Amino acid sequence: MSDERKLTSQAEDFAAWYNEVVLRAELADYSPVRGSMVIRPWGYGIWERMQGALDDMFKATGHENAYFPLLIPMSFIEKEKEHIAGFAPELAVVTHAGGKELEEPLAIRPTSETVILEMYAKWVQSYRDLPILLNQWANVMRWEMRTRLFLRTAEFLWQEGHTAHATEAEAREHTIRMLGVYRTFMEDWIAMPPVTGLKSESEKFAGAVETFGCEALMKDGKALQAGTSHFLGQNFARASGLTFQSEAGTEEYAWSTSWGVSTRLVGGMVMTHGDDAGLIVPPRLAPTQVVVIPIYRNDEERSATEAKAREVEARLRDAGVRVKLDARDHLSPGAKYYEWERKGLPLRVEVGPKDLEKGSLALARRFFPEGEKRKLFLPEGEAIASIPDRLEAMQAALLAAAVARREESSYRGVRDWGEMREILETRGGFVYTGWSGDPAVEERAKEEMKATIRCMPDPEFRSDTAPTRCISGEGEARHEVVWARAY
RNA sequence: CGGGGUGUGGCGCAGUCCGGUAGCGCGCCUGCUUUGGGAGCAGGAGGUCCCGGGUUCGAAUCCCGGCGCCCCGACCA
Structure with missing residues (x-):
């Protein structure tokens, strides 16, 4: 018997370490249903601290909380065609209730854009009713094939903000504002400093015009998408008939945004700070300090x-x-x-x-x-x-250490495909390169090195000298992008 | 859904090949002694051996059929 009291070390097997820490630190446990988890008091306490901080930040940016139902008529979800195409494979659907088959199946929400905008359509008549800035704390369900505690479970807890605006500019601005809120929260509370930026077409939310994300680097060199903020354009407003009368008297579709973070953040905290002795909970998040x-x-x-x-x-x-x-x-x-x-x-x-x-x-x-x-x-x-x-100093030291780790694992100015592969296959981390914008390049990287474009980083994260050639060797670089293997 | 592994007290496992009273470590309970980095001794409780069939005098063990869970791949916060 090797010492059962000791955890598997991170170096030996990071995935095993993660599972053991989550179970043995009593953050969570497996439930009787495959892919579902029980969040135990220590883990839920950490989530409550996160909720409290985020909720304050949402209120401070003008939002109110509301609650929308768990069950969504299938016809709603089907209204936005990219949306349904994106979510169909992972929907759980209620077909029977009260001992009878339902006339119309009800989807268990995988996210709530469709119902929420449908309701907004009822509430909004004129530009004077806009913007609407609501958030809800809820559970959602996505029937995943492979699950991992906190990182990917069939049911998870999250927060989803949904806003509707009269102008495109305002909605775009709000999308970016909330991305910033997430970033600040992750740095100040989880001491987990993300790289922020725009998602490529293949990684964006189904139905969005643009998706922005926070990408955090875990201790094993993999990236974790820790939060996303979507500019939805008029896509969902069209699908839901969310129109308003403008100041000029014309009828227009509203512009909407949505943004969310989930209990996945708890997993991010574990993999950002934990060591071979177990978890390290940043003082601001610790239910007991x-x-x-x-x-x-x-x-x-x-x-x-x-x-x-x-x-x-x-x-x-x-x-x-x-x-x-x-x-x-x-x-x-x-x-x-x-x-x-x-x-x-x-x-x-x-x-x-x-x-x-x-x-x-x-x-x-x-x-x-x-x-x-x-x-x-x-x-x-x-x-x-x-x-x-001392608690505040520890909080700051954890962030400093995480920033240092992220920078040490950031490889800039990589121009050679083989070099990128070598880095991602051995050390992991964030590899910054030029990209032509051709989706085939992403596809090839995914196949050859299991890596994806995590984002086109925001200006402050970009390299001092912008890359000029695409990493594929073919074509000009139209963007600088960050590659990583991701959770 | 493919590949692999696994299912035996709360947890981790042995026992299965080669059928014959179900075991070990940790944990738990009681008592005494302990307590500055995972305490010691003594006594004790706790098991439909994943489920269903079959073979056999007898099945945790052999045969057939299910199921669960974990890991690795294809989908995703």
Whole structure:
């Protein structure tokens, strides 16, 4: 028996590591239904933190929440022809209810553009009713062939924003604004810095005019599409009859956008920060940021250190820290250390007999600068007072480390097909090249190196000198693009 | 849907080739001793061996037929 208590290392088998971490950190578990998962309290707590932050950002950009139904008439989904073509293979459809076959089958929503715009059409008469800026938190279902916890499951939780505007310019601007919101959220909260940009035709959302995405780099060198924002043009408005009377008195179709992020972000967090000891949860996302562990050798010491631990807990709570006392008596301190480290809890405070004597506390950090020791021994007052700042510092350090990793794994100015393949097959990462715009080049890369164009990066991510030739060797470069193997 | 693997206490596995009282480690319960990096000892609970047929005196084991799950490929947030 190899040590069952240890996780498979990332270097040995990243996919196995991922599965083990998700299960053993108690983020989620497999459910009785293939492809569906149960999100456990620790994982759901992280999602709730994400929801809270995003929801605030949505409100701050003028949105309100609403809720639209799970079941969508098939005829709605069929209205936009690219949309139905894109989603048909992964639809789950309800054909029977109440013991009878339904007159019209009902699709379980894979996304809600069709119903939502149908409703908007009822609510909008004139340009004065626009824009409509709504968001919903919901579950959706896409019948995937291969599933992975958080990264791809048949049912998942997400947020979908749907807006309708009177002008193309406003809708385009909104699409970009929400992409920016996602980027900021990913950097500030998940400490997962994405590259943003425009999706190629083959990767865009079915029914969109343009799709923009946030692409994050995972520790194994693969890209994760972490969020998308779509400019839908008038496509869905036409399909749903969403028209309005303009200021000039003419009848026009509205311009719409949609944008979403899902529980997949939890998987992104795992693969951005986790290490061989388990998860690392950025402090802002951690449902509990600090655990306080009393250490003792007998009943007398137990009551003394537990009392102090409770006091520390109370003072941290007063300071706005999400803190928890772990007073379980049946586990040794060491066992608790391993457990909380596996779950990625940012900071641990140990209170032992020696601390009581010396008026000190031990702080153990889940993530700390290279070369430093995990544990710090500090005077009690200083230790407690420093914790809020330490949490913020850890948050910043995680982002800095992730940015550094992304930059180290970004290969710019690659001009040779073989070189691109060599990089993607051995190291992984983001390869920046020129592209003629020919879809055949994407197709070939997918076949030969399982890589796709993740995006045509936004200006700030582009290389200093723009590529001039297409990576295929044929044709001028019309865009700079980022290639990667993706989840 | 193709290829591979696997199904045995809560978890991880052995046992299957070669049929003969269902085992090991971890976990769990009780007690005592422990507790600053995964505690020790003693006692204990817990199993339709994935399901259905068949062969046999006897099946976890052999035969036939199903099913689940995981991994690898084709589709996707």
